[in-house]
Amino acid sequence: MQAKRTIFPNKLLPYLLLAPQLAVTLVFFIWPAAQAVKSSFEREDPFGFRTTFIWFENYQRLFADPGYVNALWVTGVFAISVTLFSMSLSLVLAVAVNRVLRTNRIYTTLLVWPYAVAPVVVGILWWFMFNPTIGIAPYLLRGLGIGWNHRVNGEQAMLLVIIAASWKQISYNFLFFVAGLQSVPQSLSEAAAIDGAGPMKRFWTIIFPLLSPTSFFLLIVNINYAMFDTFGIIDATTSGGPGQATNILVYKVYADGFLGLNIGSSAAQSVVLMLIVIALTVVQFRYVERRVQY
């Protein structure tokens, strides 16, 4: 079949039609991004009276700063943990719901609820439950002989934000996994069952590989989520503390730029983040979209 081509006789019209989209991209993406790149090469007082062009000094200092190296490390631990934790748990839930025939709609509805909660509210909820002074969880844990104080203990703080961030993301992953599971043809599974494969074997050799497009898509989405959308949770639950134990890159941009008024360093950090997003997007389009077998 021959592809149809629409021909615009007017040379101006296509540009006019594209203009709104281009304007939005220009104003809301290109311009601020260019500003950030410009600021990252400058040193400036907060009010903008004195601006000095300092080449790469902001970047050099950034990577020489143990606090930034720590933030990179913390972000890595956080993003990987949240991704693994929320994806594996939602896969288990999705498989379970897929087996229940009669009430699966109710389960699905209930499991989707956390996704509707705003990140800051999630942070407050978990902050409240695990508050060392007034929270119910530390009280119960004390009964088990575990002292909980994420205000001092960095590992507990990390654990808390991982749980909070994963909890919020489980709904999203769950929905995609349920959809993915429902598109796996029942006949393949049944054929394997006739050949004598048990439920575990059927899952790992047939269903799981067929879910790979969904899984790869979710992997990228989850890493993105953990790295960039968890600001509200971190801010409300731990504020990056104690002692920078939960200071992820996005939070550090905010803390240094908005609270510390160090615009140059903050801009340099956001440029680094921008590069990470670009890298992730490239991976998604080049690798995931093309190589994963559907």
Added chain:
Amino acid sequence: MVRLSLAALTIALTSTTAFAQTEISWWHAMDAELGQKLEAIAQGFNESQDEFVVVPTYKGGYAETLTAAIAAFRANEQPAIVQVFEVGTGTMMAAEGAVYPVYQLMTDNDQPWDPSAFLEPVTGYYSDTEGNILSMPFNSSTPIMYYNKDVFEAAGLDPETPPRTWAELEEMSRTIMEAGAAPCGFTTGWVSWVQLENLSAIHDQPYGTLENGFGGLGTEFTFNGEVQTQHWENLKAWADEGLFQYGGPVGGADAPPKFYAGECAMYMNSSASRAGVIANATDFEVGFAPLPYYDDAIAEPKNSIIGGATLWVLNGKDEAVYDGVAQFFTYLSSPEVQAEWHQATGYLPITNAAYELGQEQGYYGENPGSEVAIEQITRGEPSANSKGIRFGNLTQVRTVIDEEFEALLAGNKTAQEALDAAVERGNQILRDFEAANS
């Protein structure tokens, strides 16, 4: 219903009359009860004359308000008045082109201006090296100690005798815990402000070189001295023993509930926490006391230093607006307005006249403990070390101090290591500030 529609009508009427008036925008960081009180002051001024109308706007916390004002200034949308907390003082002072110094504003607009009318610790903190006051003192506080009299009684201690020194505080905390009167001795808000900045001032220890930063930009921190290190070492030991519980970084959000719930018997925080303490400590009696000190380090403790905020006037507005700002400041510092603000909030009375008015009204006699803060901040002769501190980027430095304190509590560092690291990192922040402002 009738009252509601009446209120709506009044608002409608006042806003129509306000049409011809010069508007003065005032960005502030006071929420809840404090915010209402602040709005009442603005309303009081608006009703006292019909030329100007002050419009207060809540902009979030102190740090957010400062950031918002700076961003607005860069976009030429700045308010006439902005409330900036004391740690932002260094930043504002360095921004000479952005600020209309208040002493100049008052003389330019023929308003009465007498720096000696203000409390000395307040003026000292907000003056430049020539002694000119750059921003309008508004809400200044100083940390004091609150204690639970019922717990003291249950532990067999005299509820009218709070600990005077840290040694007594340690002893009493232990007694309280051993008697089972409370599970914790004491907690604190604002570790950086109370347990380091004020600790240094009270014990006459330098916080930084060049008169604690008053002398200019080329300063270095010196808060890793013997007294401070000993104190942090003690705090760590007390935390391990359970006598002291940490309330969290920055303001210490977990500290007040610990005190309100009767978990910790004593609680150190701003004098402006008074309103909250009284509102929340419903099932026990509260006592007020000065901060404890080490009697082996200093025989007569020096004055504590202030916190809170002042009002800065920003450049770039019409002359008419500044005329209104100057008149508003005169209203604001009148003894009646100040005394009411001070008594309702626990902030210090910023003028001597407001303090005297409170004494005449018999306020301090009727409200025991309300005078503790003002007595503590005005005691003795202020030294170079107790005049206050002034450093650029102090918000960041305080974050560093919190982080190092948490490292100490987690057992990752000794007190000496934590304070040395805080000094080193703090100095780096000062050099950044210096480089950006020179």
